[in-house]
Amino acid sequence: MASIFDDANYPAYTMSTAAGLLGVQPGFLRSLGDGGLLHPARSDGGHRRYSRHDLAMAERARQVVDTGMNLAAACRIVQLEYEVARLELELAQARAQIAELTA
DNA sequence: ATTCTTACA
């Protein structure tokens, strides 16, 4: 049985844990939020709580920054990459549905 | 005891 702790969207990681796992500074993670790429959940006291999905996005952003992009550009690029991936999936599903209906 | 967040200077 699936637990909410298995959900990639469950906000399980504190700032220091997330930064440690990714090998980045806390400030980098925070700036990804300012750049509109991440919207981490908050604890009752206002501390950021990152999900595995947040971590995956942050990791990709780090890669893009490493290629020389500034932070704002990296946030935009990763955001667009994510949207393209989502649209590709949606297109594939739509095509599969068409194939089934026209069979 | 230390880290994290916001606010403000």
Place this chain on the structure above:
DNA sequence: TGTAAGTA
């Protein structure tokens, strides 16, 4: 950039 005050 740095400090302060409240959290976790």
